[in-house]
Amino acid sequence: MSTISVTLPDGSQREVPDGSSALDVAAAIGSRLAKAAVAAVVNGELVDLGRPVPDNSTVSVVTTTSPEGREVLRHSTAHVLAQAVTRLWPGAHFAIGPAITDGFYYDFDLPGGAHFSDSDMVRIEEEMRRIVAEDQPFVRSEHSIEEGLALFSSQPYKTEIIAAVQSGGTAEDLAEVGNSAVVSAYRNTDDFVDLCRGPHVPSTGRLGYFKLMRVAGAYWRGDEKRQQLQRIYGTAWESQEALDGHLYRLDEAEKRDHRKLGLEMDLFSFPTEIGPGLSVFHPKGGALRRLIEDYSRQRHVEDDYEFVTSPHITKAELFETSGHLQWYAEGMYPPMILDEGQRYYLKPMNCPFHVLIYKSRQRSYRELPLRLFEFGTVYRYEKSGVVHGLTRVRGFTQDDAHILCTKDQMRDELARLLTFILSLLRDFGLNDFYLELSTRPPEKAVGTLEDWAEAEATLADVARAEGLDLVLDEGGGAFYGPKISVQAKDAIGRTHQMSTIQLDFQTPQRFEATYVGPDNARHQPIMIHRALFGSVERFIAILVEHYAGNLPTWLSPEQVRVLSVRNDHDDYAFEIAKLLKSRGIRVTVDAATEPLGARIRKAKLEKLPYIVVVGDDDVAARTVGINARGSNDPERGVSFETFLERLTAEVASHGRPEDL
RNA sequence: GCCUGUGUAGCUCAGCUGGUAGAGCAGCUCAUUCGUAAUGAGCAGGUCGUGGGUUCGAGUCCCACCGCAGGCUCCA
Incomplete structure (x- = not known):
């Protein structure tokens, strides 16, 4: 019987009888391999095991544990x-x-x-x-x-x-x-x-x-x-x-579901009386939200953004000018008819308002780049079947900014923006990123092909410069420009689209926004839309799931709960709570009305970062007992000053949570 | 919007083939004063998602609507 020769993945050659199948090759290598085999790659093509192998082919056996x-x-x-x-x-x-x-x-x-x-x-x-x-x-x-x-x-x-x-x-x-x-x-x-x-x-x-x-x-x-x-x-x-x-x-993923945890942690709810996809934030969720927003504001101030506000409703004309009514009317709430037939719409986007702020007076090139920021609440009429927790809603708040700059400034501005975004997201404990570039949608697009090509090339260059993987999303751009989005992996490996940076050559043109250049002539600025959290609501959902509800101390609505062992320790408990509060720590006291074990258990179930227990020894020595989240091993007799230092340092550094 | 499920107390759920709602936790009251994940007793709490229909009688059967869940389509 004649034989043929095949090349195996390790480069070695093997002689097998002519007419052998891929399975025969696997069996010749080893019986265990043959047992685990489900298919084979022959000359680069994935084929059945029963397929005869040609002479001089490369054969790689595919087992069940490979993708x-x-x-x-x-x-x-x-x-x-x-x-x-x-x-x-x-x-x-x-x-x-x-x-x-x-x-x-x-x-x-x-x-x-x-x-x-x-x-x-x-x-x-x-x-x-x-x-x-x-x-x-x-x-x-x-x-x-x-x-x-x-x-x-x-x-x-x-x-x-x-x-x-x-x-x-x-x-x-x-x-x-x-x-x-x-x-x-x-x-x-x-x-x-x-x-x-x-x-x-x-x-x-x-x-x-x-x-x-x-x-x-x-x-x-x-x-x-x-x-x-x-x-x-x-x-x-x-x-x-x-x-x-x-x-x-x-x-495990189900246990992290922000809808379940949001209810348990008393963060937010969706009263049916209000309507699908419309949330209310309870005091604890409100605190979390304020912490996130305040930190974001601080960072934006440092990065030279200016803060603006705009109303929730506007005359139709604004969205006719922007083009939204032409392209996305079905995604908008229907209009209110007021004042002899005037149509008013709830805003689905903030950008036209920011353009009007830009246009409120003549602008000089010396003012650019102009960075206008707003936590802007927008309303979109999502189809009834698509609303989902806080991640797909009908009303939400964007951390929205629009940067107006010259074409020459665009590249630097995008690079600076990407650095800013990654830094901010890392501060919230997200570390694993890749970028996605969405290019011109073939059907719904305005503007010249040249503008699109230039914008796409610029975004791709900036992304590469940041050294992150760049994935192409062909045709996924918005109608007015290409976009780059930052995708983040969470603690259990799921990918979430976080920030988007959207280039827009169209809106300034539609609104006839201009600046006076050094040549004393009028020019059109470039507009960059960007949102880092995307929506504050959705960002909260992602954080809650990422941390499985164990929010890092700096973001916890209640950071410390002080438990007195007996009633006669209550005064000391209130005293140290007051001191903690004076240092900006969010703290409550659970006085001795039920057994200590019950109060510990309650606080543990509420995922509190720190439970502080004070009893006879602590009152005498001005110490505390610390029961930290994620630990089953409470520390006794820690001096109050030590605890306070440790806590404030952790909050200042946005210290990582104990268990993800 | 479409398909399939689902809806009983604040939460988690029980309630067989139709016979006028039940538990645990949470809440409130009282007692208990306790050193690291549940002290005890008592009380209160539901027009069973909403509206129709069948029936002597509906949480239970039928219809419509609403909400929610998982998908599909969509997501500026």
Whole structure:
């Protein structure tokens, strides 16, 4: 028997019999590898294990613990889901079923307009386990377009994809099929075959560590004007431990949910009497908010911003001039009709007001850059299905500023701004950033291509200069200019869009804002929109989740609670509370009305940074007992002065919290 | 806006196939005075999201609406 030679990832060569499959190669390397293998990369292409390997090819075996391997088994699990559904609902049409982060989904259209219910998830999962137990093979076949259309003649969504691929096809379609010349399909049984690019695990028996998570609606091809399908989401892993780990992480994330913690910590609420997406901040949330805003104000003062304010409503004319009514009217609250037909709108943005402040008198180049800052509360009519806690609301406050500068100043101004933003975010305990550049949206955009190109290039240069990773978001810009956004990773690795810097060549032009240059002629300034927190409300949500409610001491609404052991220690407790308060510490006293253990427990549950206990010894020696958050080991007999120094130093340095 | 769920006391939840609401915690009162995560007793608290309907009778069944949750679409 003749042999062929393959190159392995470590560079070594191996001789295998001609006609060997990727699985044979894996087996030749080792039986454990063969057991863990789910697919292979042959000459750079991810393929089935059963695929014969050509001579002189490079072969890399993909195992279940690699990202590619997990993707293969998730995708294969999606096929098992589809088969289970077709067994239970004969005649069901299925659309697409890709692997996604941590799992997979599959979209279905059930016969007779039937819908899945939550209890169906149990039945489907049972059916899936039967299919796994049957250990059905995944058998690949390749067909011409015509054959493909015939093979899937009872599956209209599949034939639509094949037909779309025939006439070019989108990236999404090609992901299903592979390439435009060949229609590939994977058959599990005589009754079940699915259109798919592959690769797949050799057989369903390789799967099993999955769980169906939920059912949701999804529009066919993501188009809200088309058929709404039933989407089932699932998660799938290579082992029970990995699956359990994922479920545990979900559980932990749920414990951090700012909506839950916000209620428990008495920070804010959404009274239904006020309306969806409209929040009120309670005293503790109000304190947190004031601390955040005050610190931000201080930093802005230091960075040469000037403070302005503007009203919440305005005549339509302002947003006609800015272009918002033309582009985003559906995102605005409907107008109030006043004074013989005059239309007034709640403001969805602050920028036109700031431009009017700029325009209130003639400006000289000597005044630029002019940095106008406002905590501006805006209102946007979000669709009813999208409001979510504090992160997506209908009324919120932006830490909004608009910088007007000359074209020559733009580059320096952007660089300075990015440094400022990162420094401020780091002060709040966020440390892991990358940048995203959103470029010209093809449909909704004003301005010349040249202006866009120049602005995008400048933003990219400045981002690179900061040394952070830059990700491109093609077509994601606003209608009036490109933007760069700072993305921050939180304590459990989730990414949040934080700050945005938006260049705008259009608004100054629309408002005919000018400055007089050294040449004594009028010129148009550049406008930079920027918000660091984005919205104060959303920033609070992110901080609460980042810290799991354990806000750092400098941001805690109540920093210290003093507990007296007995009533006769109350006077001392109040005395040191007064001293702490005089040093700017937010402190309360919980006098001895219930047992000490109960008061400790209550304060612990409220996530207080410091619980101070004072008893006989402390009154005698002017000391305190300190029970710090995150510690199960209280310190006794610390002198009050030592504690005060430690506390004020921690607050001043924005010291990090004990447990994230 | 669309799909699927869901809504009982401030919070967490129980309430079987329809027979006129129940617990724990929190709150209040009284007693207890205690050295680091729950002292005891008592009291009070709900038109069961809202409005219709079926029924002798609805927290429970049906319809509509509202809120919330998870998705989809959207997010200047």
